[in-house]
Amino acid sequence: MTPYSQYITLLFSTVLISLLLAQPVTARYEHIRDADVYLVRHMEKQRNGSKDPQLTEKGWVQAKKLRDALKDRGIQVIYSSDYQRTQQTAEPLATALGLTVKLYDPKNLAPLAESIQASGLKTLVVGHSNTTPELAWRLTGQPQPDIDEGEYNWTLYAINKGSFSLGPVDQHVEWKKPELAKIEVNKERLHSFESQFNMLFSGQKTGTATQTVKVQDNQILLTEVTRNKKFNVDATIKAVAKKEDLLPIAMRLTGSMGRAADINMEWREEGPNNNFRAIYGYSDIPRAVYKRQGRQSIENTLGLTSIERTTAIMTVPFWDNDKAFTFKWYDTYQFAERKIQYIPLGKENVTVPAGSFDTYKVKLSGGAPSQIFYISNEDKPKVVKIEVLHMPWVYELAQYKTL
Structure with a gap:
């Protein structure tokens, strides 16, 4: 573990992004603490069989919410893999900050982690369901949970020196799932x-x-x-x-x-x-x-x-x-x-x-x-x-x- 990873900790937050726009931007995101590095999986992608799909309409809304959440966080560098869905996720924030998105190789994350650690710059990295946990591990030395490939909620890691907080990105959005219930077994269907x-x-x-x-x-x-x-x-x-x-x-x-x-x-x-x-x-x-x-x-x-x-x-x-x-x-x-x-x-x-x-x-x-x-x-x-x-x-x- 590097000296850097000995004192940074991890915030892992999974949030469903909806179209709720009623609350002022500052009110919705003021609970997010400043961090040194933000890692996020790309937003919702189209499911059209393409090997390089673009974002859906909902995915673009999510990307704009990412912009609203992070535009006042002092981010100096934005990285994206060379895919449309990750670059489009980064685009609204990059445009707002006047930054050029830098590309990285998602199959070789060690150089990216080393560059982030050496730069000392506030950074956003847009990645994938498999690369985002791995990069978080490379930066923190801490084991990470999986991100379900079928889930398109907003998955954000905020890595910070000395402290961390845990919570939703947009605290006014509720993630409504089916109620917790018991599996009912139909005895008539049971058979060997x-x-x-x-x-x-x-x-x-x-x-x-x-x-x-x-x-x-x-x-x-x-x-x-x-x-x-x-x-x-x-x-x-x-x-x-x-x-x-x-x-x-x-x-x-x-x-x-x-x-x-x-x-x-x-x-x-x-x-x-x-x-x-x-x-x-x-x-x-x-x-x-x-x-x-x-x-x-x-x-x-x-x-x-x-x-x-x-x-x-x-x-x-x-x-x-x-x-x-x-x-x-x-x-x-x-x-x-x-x-x-x-x-x-x-x-x-x-x-x-x-x-x-x-x-x-x-x-x-x-x-x-x-x-x-x-x-x-x-x-x-x-x-x-x-x-x-x-x-x-x-x-x-x-x-x-x-x-």
Whole structure:
């Protein structure tokens, strides 16, 4: 860690930008403290299949709010990657300050971090969902959380010497999410099955994922075997959950995920009246450079309704919730509890190698990455397709059998 990173701290704030313009600019942003360095992900981009998309209309509104929030902060240098969405995010502030935006290589952040540290100038860097946390890590030496690729909220880091504050950029904007609720399991949909998916990367099959779900007494036993030579993945996940409410009991991952991976988790009811749940175990998998590395021991207290990530993904067809809601899952890859939004998206006919199906679509948003599930309209429904949002991954059902 450099001397610079020993005394700077991190403000991480994720805020939904709306079109609220009623409050005076100074009133909306006066709570933001001055900082040495601001890092921000680009604003909302168009989803038109382009490799270099521009901002949406909403994204331009967000960029102008970034200008309003930072134009009186004494910024002397603005950096952007060489993409339209990042340059357009920087443009309103650069124009207001009469600055020329400097370009940097998002695939090589070390020189940029060194330049920022050496300059001593107040700086804004506009980046991406993967580069912004990494640059924050390079400047602070502190592990960083992921930014979900499917989220286009305003994600701002303000790095400052000696102190930090935490809060929304626009304190008068409320971020309204679906209410926190419990997953409702439809017992009529419960059944044992085995599904084999083709894994497509940019439209090309690169591997398979086989999911097995067995309903046994008062438990659900889940197994997923993923094999993908292109990415050196050969991993097996086994999980056990309660049948009634999907609350996790145990989870184990072994094999390779680019390199050797090993996760072992156990959930317990604790407290004088079993009034809270705790998780124990360890997680050792390949992680981005800005995450904590190596084997991480885990001992956390969780909410009474928090489920496990793999269990959630494999049991979505059993859920009986017909409206958008928010629930909590524990991500054993990143050893963190997350709030996930369940959002119904309507109906669609889908053709995959296993056949054509009338489906209803649901999105699980906030999981870094978010995913869309296509679920067959049957008495015993099954997932027939999974799209990983804003990434080139698609899973298509190839074979299915009940057990």
